[in-house]
Amino acid sequence: MTEDLLSKTFSPSEIEPKWYGFWLKNGYFSGGEHKTGREYSIVIPPPNVTGSLHMGHALNNTLQDILVRYHRMNGFNTLWMPGMDHAGIATQNVVERQLAQEGLSRNDLGRENFVERVWEWKEHSGGVIINQLKRLGCSCDWDRQRFTMDKGLSQAVREVFVRLYEEGLIYKGDYIVNWCPRCHTALSDLEVEHHETQGSLWHIKYQIEDSDEFLVVATTRPETMLGDTAVAVNPSDPRYSSFVGKQAILPIVGRKLKIIADPIVAMDFGTGALKVTPSHDLTDFELSVKHDLARITIMDADAKINEQGIHFHGMDRYACREQIVAELQEKGFLEKVTPYTVGLGKCYRCKEVVEPLISKQWFVRVEPLAKEALAAVQQGKTRIIPDHWVKTYYEWMNNIRDWCISRQIWWGHRIPAWTCQECGEIAVSSTTPLRCPKCDGINLKRETDVLDTWFSSALWPFSTMGWPEKTPLLETFYPTSCLVTGFDILFFWVARMMMMGIKFMGDVPFKDVYIHALVRDEHGKKMSKSLGNVIDPLMVMDKYGTDAFRFTLAALAAQGRDIRLSENRIEGYRNFVNKLWNSARFTLPHCRKINAGAGLSDFSDFSLPERWLISRLNKTIETVKNAIESYSFNDAAQALYEFCWHEFCDWGLEISKIPLADKDPNVSSRSAAVLIHTLDALLRLLHPFIPFVTEEIASKLTPGVEPIIKGPYPVPDKSLIDERAEDDMRFLMALITSIRNLRAEMNVAPSRSLPVVVACASTGQIDLIRNNLPMVLNLGRISGIDIYELTGGSTPPSNSVTAVVSGARVYIPLSGIIDPEAEIERLNKELQKIKAEYESVEKKLRNNDFISKAKPEAIQKQQNRKTELSTKLSGLQDALEKTLAIKNS
């Protein structure tokens, strides 16, 4: 056989690149462009061009690859569309940092040169993650790889923008937005992270005009008082009702502020009086709309106080706060300061504290789009799995706010809008307009803002397939079958793809959305409980192999739970891969026993263990199929682990050693055929999870046959499920286990072969043992077995240890070896356990309510248990009495 399979341990690094290259070269990853009626497609959640593989990616893409390989093997025309997004802010930050090292800013370069520079960066350093995904074994259709800044995708972005604008679903307006003073751009609500921070609540006295009375307001941001234009109280607050309509005087500044009443003001918070700063607070902005209040902006784009800020002009917002508090104090306007925890909004990219600021921005009016996206899920056009996310999705869709899509950066899709310098008309067009559509002027100035990266990501499921062209690819693969993603981008991405897909394709972008857990790690977040250390997927793959890593992720991917990855676990699955490898080392040499291509159907009269193994295999196939199709990756992995190790290897292979050595070629080749059939099926079942090692083994097992990546995937055959064989094997296995158990308990070395006596409860048991004698002898490591029927009147051997299995009594004569004292103790312990169990069953069956109300199957089960336990009990009792007699003799 093949020499390279002789190595005792599996070496992943030698075969992984070989097979990946082979698959790639032969084009197995590409989807066909003509519809077959059995299509399966997935679009990858595009990683950032700046990104590198972390555990989240590894999990996400492993699961996708499992689905894709599974369906491909099942004969589906399969497409896994890969690509990256341009990550506007993140990428710009990376390149700006580079420039800073050269002592340059982006403004030194100018827009065009800067963008050029970003492209250069992208070509040389961007997208390292793509090779890492290949390393992970991802079977993406790489020839179709897309990038959100591609020509085609950019065209799609323009087209969508123009159409939404023409329908009035995109508008430009002055509005308060989240402004990052460091990135110098607006952020959408979703891009702001809230962190609890210790702050203070300053109570400031605002004097009522023409009186000695004061209205005390409480604020966490005293510096914003420079922009106050009103004070608000709750209309039903008796403390302040007399003030409503009057004027308050803004301390230090001296401006007169209208005192208004609005129910939004919480009476029980702070003093119940709210200072209103429309230009620097979202709620206040909304109040200003409602009550027609003036808006005074007091900060610039750097969050420094502007010329509206009297003598604070030019100060940083925090310096200003200190100064203003000091001045209030000094002048007697500060009533008190109390400690207070505030939820500070920070930029998700750079963690700078976000400043609410009024500016001209572009927005998508999402409500009409959201309605459709909501309905699609309600109507079941798209399923969200696990379904508890449905509620979250509804919640968000129902409370959705307009989406700020303009960003004041240079890297991204520049908004296709031009303002006429003559008449002020705004022209929005997918092609560059030469003249103003209104006044025909030629002096048009293009919008400088670019679009939120998520705007282009929202189009991903169809823009990657060639939209707005009507391509065969779209025709074949849209809507996609499934989207696999983490819940952290449910709103950012999934919801928006739903809206855009329905709007522009007239159909949902995916039939299923599978939302997986998060792997704890990343920004120092605890991953292992003890240390806050991050496990690098690449390190894991180097150390344990890609297959072991993938299998670990799949095995841990239980629905609705976060994954906490431990290296121990990976090591365990590395051992599993090795176990599989070694089972192949055992099986392979037997290939030559059977004719090439011989299958199970070429044999008949299978032995009991053979029928058992095939039956178990088919049940496993069924389990795995159901598990994968319901996204229960962990169940599939577990079933495969269990079958492979504890049934195929522990029993199947061990038992086969006897028939394989049989002189009768019929017997040995039949046994070999069963093993090879099982191993082949197992490799195919496992291939989506551990593609490399399975392909390697399969190539040796059935050389010349098509690589297993092409399938077929095993299908369960109900006719091969043999319950009788499983029952019979269960008895024999229990018998063997009990023999092993007895000898271990008695500390008998495995090398010492012993005789055994079995008193069977039925002739059926006798036959079973007789017919499978070599197996029992071999696996039980016994020299001989004396079998008779329990009711036959034979006396059991004296001086023996005893166990009871399905009514059969197993004796191992150990004269001179056993210590009656120890055996009595052992039997007593066992008796205790069984007795307790028996009593609980007995109690249940004595309960009339149980008998009358429980399901018949449940009652039957308990009755079976009772008889089982009672025979075991009496067997043990007998043994105990005998041993006691020996002791006393």
Next chain:
RNA sequence: GGGCGGGUAGCUCAGCGGGAGAGCAUCGGCCUUACAAGCCGAGGGUCACAGGUUCAAAUCCUGUUCCGCCUACCA
């Protein structure tokens, strides 16, 4: 403030109405010619707490408590 998820063996986690499970760790015995990354055995849990529903609850309901996450205009 609202919502969601979780507290099961020493550790990491499955199970989610009818006999408490896995991997790792621990203990004992084995170089049994595929595998010591292995083989054969063993020990270990009032399933967070308190009530309730049910013939039956780790599993369903209610409350308490402790963690984690998401969300929100209480300044």
